Amino acid sequence: MKKIVIVGGGQAAGQAAASLCQKKFDGKITIIGNENSLPYQRPPLSKQYLAGNFEREHLLIRQAEFYESRNVSVRSGVTVTAIDPGKKTLTTDKDDAVRFDKLLLATGARPKRLDVPGMSLAGIHYLRSVADVDRIRAQLPGARRLCVVGGGYIGLEVAAVAISAGLEVTVIEAEERVLQRVATPELSAFYRNLHESHGVSIHVNAQVTGFAGDGAVRAVCCGDKEFPADLVIVGIGIEPNVELAAAAGLACDNGISVDEYCRTSSADIFAAGDCTHHPSPQLQRRLRLESVPNALDQGRVAAVNMLGGNDIHDAVPWFWSDQYGLKLQMVGFAADGEFQILRGDVDANKFAVFHLADGAIVAVDAVNDPQSFMIGKRLFGKEVDRAILEDQSADLRALLKK
Numbered sequence: 001m002k003k004i005v006i007v008g009g010g011q012a013a014g015q016a017a018a019s020l021c022q023k024k025f026d027g028k029i030t031i032i033g034n035e036n037s038l039p040y041q042r043p044p045l046s047k048q049y050l051a052g053n054f055e056r057e058h059l060l061i062r063q064a065e066f067y068e069s070r071n072v073s074v075r076s077g078v079t080v081t082a083i084d085p086g087k088k089t090l091t092t093d094k095d096d097a098v099r100f101d102k103l104l105l106a107t108g109a110r111p112k113r114l115d116v117p118g119m120s121l122a123g124i125h126y127l128r129s130v131a132d133v134d135r136i137r138a139q140l141p142g143a144r145r146l147c148v149v150g151g152g153y154i155g156l157e158v159a160a161v162a163i164s165a166g167l168e169v170t171v172i173e174a175e176e177r178v179l180q181r182v183a184t185p186e187l188s189a190f191y192r193n194l195h196e197s198h199g200v201s202i203h204v205n206a207q208v209t210g211f212a213g214d215g216a217v218r219a220v221c222c223g224d225k226e227f228p229a230d231l232v233i234v235g236i237g238i239e240p241n242v243e244l245a246a247a248a249g250l251a252c253d254n255g256i257s258v259d260e261y262c263r264t265s266s267a268d269i270f271a272a273g274d275c276t277h278h279p280s281p282q283l284q285r286r287l288r289l290e291s292v293p294n295a296l297d298q299g300r301v302a303a304v305n306m307l308g309g310n311d312i313h314d315a316v317p318w319f320w321s322d323q324y325g326l327k328l329q330m331v332g333f334a335a336d337g338e339f340q341i342l343r344g345d346v347d348a349n350k351f352a353v354f355h356l357a358d359g360a361i362v363a364v365d366a367v368n369d370p371q372s373f374m375i376g377k378r379l380f381g382k383e384v385d386r387a388i389l390e391d392q393s394a395d396l397r398a399l400l401k402k
Contacts, residue, residue, distance in 0.1 A: 001027050001028055002025075002026075002027030002028070002101045002102075003027055003028045003030065003099060003100050003101050003102075004020060004025065004027060004028070004029050004030070004100065004101065004102045004103070004104070004306055005029075005030045005031075005032065005090065005098055005100040005102075005103050005104070006029070006030070006031045006032070006103075006104045006106060007032050007033075007080050007090070007103070007104065007105050007106060007107055007244070008031075008032075008033060008039075008104075008105065008106030008107050008108055008273065009031070009033025009034070009035050009037060009038070009039045009040065009076070010039060010040070010041075010042060010106060010108050010273060010274075010295065011039075011041055011042070011061065011273065011292050011295040011296055011299065012104075012106035012108075012272035012273030012274075012295040012296070012298055012299040012302075013031055013033065013039050013104070013106040013272075013273075013299070014038075014039030014040075014041075014061030014062060014299070015061070015295070015296045015299030015300055015303075016104050016106065016272060016299040016300070016302055016303045017029055017031055017039070017062075017067070017072055017303075018061070018062060018066075019299060019300045019303035019304065020303045020306070020307070021070045021072070023303065023304065023307055025307060027101070028071065028073070029070075029071070029072045029073070030072075030073045030074075030075065030098065030100075031067075031072065031073070031074045031075065032075045032078050032080055032090075032092065032098070033074070033075070033076055033077075033078070034077065034078065034079040034080075035076065035077070035129060035130070035131070036076050036077040036131075037060075037076055037130060038060050038061070038062070038063075038064060038067070038074055038076065039060070039061045039062070039074075040059040040060050040061060040130060041059055041060075041061055041292070042128070042129075042292075043292055044058075044059060045059075045127065045128075045129075045130060045132075045133045046127055046133075046153075046154050046157040046158050046161070047157050047161065047322050049130070049133055050127075050133050050136065050137065050158065050161045051161045051164070051165070052137065056130065059130060075092075078092050078093065078094055079092060079093040080092050080244060081093055081244075082244075082247065082248070083103070083244060083245070083247075083248035083269075084248070085248055085249065085250070085266040085268070085269060088100050088101065088103075088268065090103070100268075101268065102268050102269075102270065102306040103268065103269045103270070104269075104270045104271065104272060104302050104303075104306065105244070105245055105256060105264070105269065105270070105271040105272075105275065106271070106272050106273045106275070106295075106299065107240075107241040107242075107244060107245070107256075107271075107273075107275045108240075108241055108273055108274045108275055109128075109238040109239055109240045109241055109274040109275060109290065110128060110238060110239060110241055111126040111127070111128050111234070111235070111236075111237075111238055112236050112237045112238060112239055113126070113234075114149070114208060114234055114236065116208060116209055116210045116211065117209075117210035117211070118210045118211030118212060118213065118217070118221075119211060121211050121213045121215065121216055121217040122213075122215060122216040122217065123139065123213070123216045123217040123229075123230060123231050123232060124211060124217050124232045124234065125139075125231075125232065125233050125234070126233070126234050126235070127154060127158065127233055127235060128238070136231075136233065139231055140162075140165060140167075140231070142230075143167060143230050143231040144167065144168060144230055145167065145168045145169075145170070145228050145229045145230055145231070146158075146159075146162045146167045146168070146169050146170070146229065146231045146232070146233065147169075147170045147171075147172060147220045147227050147228075147229035147231070147232045147233075148162075148169065148170070148171045148172070148232075148233050148235065149172050149208055149220065149232065149233070149234045149235065149236060150171075150172075150173065150174075150234060150235035150236040150237070151171050151172075151173030151175070151177075151178030151179065151180075151202065151204070152178075152179060152181065152182070152235060152236075152237065153179070153182070153321045154235035155171060155173075155178075155233070155235040156171070156178060156179070156191060156195060156321070156323055157321060157322065157323055158233050158235065159171050159195060159200050160195070160198070160323040160324050163195075163198050163199055163200055164324075167231075168199075168201075169199070169200045169201070170200070170201045170202075170203065170220075170227050170229070171195070171200055171201070171202045171203070172203050172206045172208060172220060172222065172227065173202070173203065173204045173205075173206065174205070174206065174207050174208070174236075175204065175205070176204055176205060177189070177192065177204055178191060178192050178195075178202065178204065179191055181237075182319075182330075183334070183365070184334045184340070184353070184365070186353070187334075187353070187365055190346060190367070191323070194323070194324060194326070194349075195323075198324060203222075203227070206222045206225075207222060207223070208220055208221065208222055209221050209222060209223055211232065212226060216230070217229060217230065217231075217232050218230065220232060238274065238290060240254070240255040240256070240274060240275040240276075240277075240288065241275050242255060242256050242275060245264065245271070245275075248266075248269075249265075249266075250264045250265050250266055250269065251264065251265040252277075253277055254277045254288050255274075255275055255276050255277030255278075255288040256271040256275050256276050256277065257276075257277050257278075258270070258271050258272075258276050258277070258278045259278075259279065260278070260279050260281060260312045260313055260314065261301065261305045261310065261311070261312065261313070262276070262278070262298050262301050262302040262305060262313055263305065270302040270305065270306055271298075271302070272295060272298035272299045272301075272302045273294070273295040273298060273299070274288075274289070274290050274291075274295065276288065276298065278298070278313060280314065280317070281312070281314045282314055282316065282380075282381055283317075283333075283336075287317070289317055291317060291318070291319055293315065293317075293318055293319075294315065294317065297313060297315040298313050301313040316331055316332065316377060316380045316381075317331070317332060317333070318330060318331040318332075318377060319331075326349055326367055326368055327367070327368055327370070328365070328366070328367050329364075329365075329366045329369075329370065329373040330363070330364065330365050330366070330373075331363060331364045331373065331376055331377045331380055332355070332361075332362050332363030332364065332380055333362070333363050334353070334355045334363045334365060336355065336357055336362040336363060337355025337356055337357050337362050337363055338356065338357045338358070339355075339356060340353050340354065340355050340356070341353070341354045341356070341386070341389045341390055343369075343372060343389070343392060343396075344367075344369055344372070349367060349368055350367065350368040350369055351366075351367055351368075351369060352364060352365065352366040352367070352369045352372035352373065352376070353365045353366075354372075354376060354389055356384075356386070356389075358383075359383040359384070359386070360381055360382055360383045360384070361376055361379045361380055361381070361382060361384055362380070362381070363376075364376030364377070364380075371396065372396060375396045375397065375399060375400060378400060379399060379400070384399050384402070385398075385399060385402055388402075
């Protein structure tokens with residue numbers, strides 16, 4: 001019997017298993033994850049689940065019955081410690097060896113850590129897993145002042161949840177502006193104003209040098225300045241989990257290196273999700289994306305190709321974030337644009353910014369404007385009539401007809 005092993009417990013792993021079942025794979029599928037859970041989705045963790053508006057079982061990508069009825073073995077709470085590509089085996093911390101014919105690494109990523117004095121104080125958290133959020137939620141009722149270190153998506157989503165829960169919230173960002181890595185200066189300014197209008201105190205160009213407290217955190221230190229806090233959440237980015245692949249001799253460079261088929265440098269080992277560094281034929285460069293759509297698409301492509309297919313991963317990169325009831329949807333990368341066209345009303349919190357290069361749409365940033373996002377996504381990489389885009393009264397669906 002053919003054996004496919006999937007290492008990981010996130011979106012890519014769950015999607016790959018589901019796709020293998022949909023393709024009627026009649027061999028043995030084993031999912032090995034180091035968390036004590038079935039594969040689950042992470043986006044709600046910093047939003048609905050943190051706010052207490054999302055049941056834990058709703059995080060699951062598939063319920064237990066799905067795996068049981070399809071002969072998929074899920075080994076939770078098990079850590080893979082080594083891979084032998086030549087022998088096609090892997091070992092775990094349970095001292096057992098697992099054979100595979102094809103292997104998918106969906107090992108994801110982990111939060112970057114701050115290395116400053118006071119990091120071991122109680123009340124300081126990172127947010128990546130459901131267990132992380134459970135620990136944070138347990139402290140929220142007794143907290144009064146929350147300090148978020150990092151003004152990226154995770155940090156701002158946490159800030160929105162906390163301010164709605166009645167906490168005093170401070171965001172500390174080391175860069176010149178929030179969302180600096182992923183957004184234009186104009187969009188960064190919009191989100192800073194949005195948060196400040198809800199009472200969040202934002203400090204940029206502020207480097208955390210340590211944490212003060214006696215057993216438990218009482219302040220975040222930035223040089224000689226202290227920000228009072230009895231709860232701290234650090235969100236300064238993530239780094240891919242490549243150690244297992246690297247130790248097995250697989251090529252790694254800002255992630256596990258894969259080709260357009262999601263295949264690693266070892267022919268029978270594939271990789272998908274946040275841990276991969278992959279080519280984008282559309283963008284004509286290699287990327288590592290921290291994106292659910294990317295993880296899902298790579299999971300599907302890897303499943304097909306582990307069964308002998310030749311599907312190519314070439315999906316358009318897109319992202320989203322929910323804050324204060326506003327939905328931000330982004331396709332492509334604004335930095336690729338040469339100029340931008342604003343449609344809608346920023347003051348009304350409903351607008352879209354189209355970014356163009358050589359007459360083609362290369363990115364769209366849409367706030368509460370799903371139609372513009374969807375049209376921009378369909379037209380990604382295509383030349384468009386600039387006059388229609390600039391005409392605020394024009395129906396953008398006319399661009400699709402052209």
